Amino acid sequence: MKTIKIWSIIGLAALLNTGCEKILQENPQSQIVPTYFNSPSGVLGGIAGVYNDIRGQWGTEGFTVEMQVGTDDFIQGSSSGGGPAYTYNGLNGSNFGSAWGTAFQDINTLNGVLKYGQTIDLPDATRKQYLAQAKFLRAFWYFYLVQTWGDVPLSTEFITVPSQAASRQPAAQVYELIIKDLTEAAADLPNTPTAPFLGKAATKPVAQLLLAKAYLTRGWLNNTAADFTQAATLCADIIANKSTYGLDLWQDFGDAFVPANDYGKETMFVSDHVLDPKYGYYKVGAAEGGGFANNLSPWFTNWNYPNFSGINSYKSAAGTIVNNGTSLMIRDSQYGRPYSRMRPNSYKWPSGANAGKNYFLDQAFTNRNVDSRFINSFYTVYIANTSVTNTATAANNSRGIGYTTVVGADTAIWLPDVEVAGAPQFIGTRPFKGIVVPPSLWDNNVFPALKKFMDPSRGANFNDPSTRPCVLYRFADVYLTGAEAYLKAGDATKAAALLNTVRQRAAYRKTNTAAQNTAAATAMTITASDVTVDFILDERTRELFGEWQRWHDLVRTRSLVRRVKAWNPEAAPYVQDFHMLRPIPQTQIDRVVDGPKFPQNPGY
16 A cells, blocks of 8 residues: 655644543653554553544534535524535635544554554453554544545555655545454454443444445445445344444433433444543633534534523514513523534525425424424423513513513423414413524524533533533444445335334333324334435434534435535535535645645545
């Protein structure tokens, strides 16, 4: 394989949180040189540093934006700040690529681990696990890179001498390395987390899932039946051996996002965050708004409920909601810190094939009376957390009554998923003490907030970043990935069966009787004739909304341009076929001054 040579020697923050409570500590090194890997602690520190760098991407703002916006799921919130990632207008190598440098630095670190880890003094079983972790992580980063940019520099050699030369190798070669690494990692990784890699680090089923995703993605690129079959078989194996791997679905979809279950049976692979500042980047009470390794994922899809919840808000002559009066809510730990960067795509198309429809409610989250994933994924009810007195004569109070809201009892804001006559101050003819904001009044200021990642443990410091882990892979994704693979392999019946497992789980509600849950599961059951690529993409929205996968889902299935043009009004005028690859960062192009110029992707 050809060797890339990177611009600078790699710095390592060799610090890894390996679980909720158990922490792996290593001495940080300012430079990685061969002698660093001459001990078990050096090899382990290299792996730990790569895990740490994953923490520096998932949950941070720039990376989250790059993974999710410009799709059918999301459009801009009021505080998005604009930006080409949302619309593709002006997208280029100067405003995209937050993880490019990190990925290649980590790959070089892992190459060092794999080179020197073969000979250090370790028990065979321990060495095997260390090397398997390194292979998994190298494949993890290369899979991210090849999905995002296509042809990329490919290296399996540890580089210690800076160079200003680099080239790109074909994606086919990159996939060969990914598949080789993951196949070998899956053979040697333990079935369940084993010291020192506790919590939810890489295990055999995690490597198998990533391998299935790699086969599936390569199969789409080349229309290769064998790749689809391999992906389906891998997912089937994970499911068949779920008890051995300690994996399963929670009975209730909502339980997958309860903080106490972050490391539970449905969680497969996470990027850890911890409260103790000794082991991370958390600064108590600092209310940091960004920065390396700060998990801000609860806030990005959170609207500014303290600033746009005026008690006497009203509907304008143009049919939009106008904020008016004292705010019904104050910021708290339950409802979180409002960033309003992105919002669910509830744009209602005025004309064309989708006239009168919006993607969020009419395409993705349909059958909401039965399917629990909408109500379990989004806040639609805000209970008053501050007492507000409204007089009958207050400006724009159309109710004709005065009252005081009761903290902890009254509903301050209700965002129903259907139209409500009399909104925002009435339900029909009955005065409502708070405000009602139905879909026709949702805009970039007021919309259902994603609650999957909310972190009520913040307490008095609820403006601080979250210390919940970012869950990269859940067991439900094994069923969805397997269903897509079976469909592409020509077996829609098996695809439907896997989808039905996820859909029937979504029908379950704790408040239902057993008979009601049985009837709901029946109502959610589909047949082989229902399964299409678009149906699976809609199902992935319902199940995985906001979980850092959407852009890659649309690119993998060659659906990005078609679905963005159909549903995303901000990006539809600009998105083109070449946007299925991202622009190479300009810093990379500028730094290559020896030998051939480093090529940009077409169209940029």
